[in-house]
Amino acid sequence: MNDLKLSIEQKTAYDRDGYLIVKNFLTKEEVSLLYNLATGDDVLKDKAFDFNDQSGKRTKLTLWFTPGDDAYGLLTRSEALVQSVQDLLGPGEVCHFHSKLMQKEPQVGGAWEWHQDYGYWYKNGFLFPDAMISAMLALTEATIQNGCLQVLKGSHKIGRIEHSFAGEQQGADMDFVNEAIGRFERVYVELEPGDLLFFHSNTLHMSEANTSDKPRWSMISAYNLSYNKPFREKNLSCITPVQTVANNAVMSSGVKGLSADRDFLQKEDEITLKVK
Numbered sequence: 001m002n003d004l005k006l007s008i009e010q011k012t013a014y015d016r017d018g019y020l021i022v023k024n025f026l027t028k029e030e031v032s033l034l035y036n037l038a039t040g041d042d043v044l045k046d047k048a049f050d051f052n053d054q055s056g057k058r059t060k061l062t063l064w065f066t067p068g069d070d071a072y073g074l075l076t077r078s079e080a081l082v083q084s085v086q087d088l089l090g091p092g093e094v095c096h097f098h099s100k101l102m103q104k105e106p107q108v109g110g111a112w113e114w115h116q117d118y119g120y121w122y123k124n125g126f127l128f129p130d131a132m133i134s135a136m137l138a139l140t141e142a143t144i145q146n147g148c149l150q151v152l153k154g155s156h157k158i159g160r161i162e163h164s165f166a167g168e169q170q171g172a173d174m175d176f177v178n179e180a181i182g183r184f185e186r187v188y189v190e191l192e193p194g195d196l197l198f199f200h201s202n203t204l205h206m207s208e209a210n211t212s213d214k215p216r217w218s219m220i221s222a223y224n225l226s227y228n229k230p231f232r233e234k235n236l237s238c239i240t241p242v243q244t245v246a247n248n249a250v251m252s253s254g255v256k257g258l259s260a261d262r263d264f265l266q267k268e269d270e271i272t273l274k275v276k
């Protein structure tokens with residue numbers, strides 16, 4: 001793992017643009033360990049649920065709250081990742097809200113409507129969007145062809161936009177989105193395996209369906225500062241400071257899968273997701 005220390009310039013860019021790309025955050029060995037685990041682990045597969053877009057295409061995702069001692073937990077607790085989150089969010093205790101393994105399969109991987117992650121999290125009762133961030137780690141390459149993330153550069157400055165159900169997802173009010181599209185640059189975030197993208201909880205983003213013959217797999221981890229205590233979300237992970245581990249923990253732990261008694265999200269239990 002890259003001994004990441006974000007520069008003042010990177011922090012300035014994040015504050016200005018609402019996102020920051022860190023190339024080669026993970027080594028090739030780490031990515032292949034994590035990807036093999038993602039594709040081979042029965043628990044990760046068993047706990048996955050389908051998340052449908054409006055046209056019926058689906059993303060498979062597995063979401064857990066408390067980070068454990070498995071390779072994914074160790075990654076999200078690594079000094080490099082947690083310290084970078086700290087640098088971007090500013091003072092406060094860094095907590096891990098949840099991580100999702102996103103499995104966007106060839107031909108069937110679904111689209112994501114324009115949204116802000118805070119469009120979801122506001123509904124969980126979080127008050128402070130600036131205390132929340134998403135970190136997306138590419139496990140495969142992400143390209144325009146396989147439906148990479150698109151962000152509107154600088155759109156986090158808009159503040160929260162109203163969100164309502166768009167199929168099973170939350171979509172931002174399209175009048176505001178269309179206005180924003182006219183005013184902010186649209187960036188296609190193409191990533192190599194091991195690259196990392198940070199984005200602000202109010203950054204408008206979306207992705208197209210994966211109509212290519214290549215999968216797009218990623219992990220998205222959401223972090224929060226402990227003072228930002230939500231009044232609806234019951235899971236305590238988001239206000240529990242992360243116990244950090246050394247950057248080499250992912251590799252030195254060997255391949256270790258997630259245990260089945262982890263606090264995985266059941267789709268039915270989540271108030272921000274509509275279950276038909």
Ligand SMILES: O=C(O)CCC(=O)C(=O)O
Binds near residue numbers: 102148220
């Ligand atoms: O991975 C994607 O294409 C988008 C997912 C996303 O924005 C989310 O889960 O909030």
Ligand SMILES: [Fe+2]
Binds near residue numbers: 115116117205
């Ligand atoms: Fe999102």
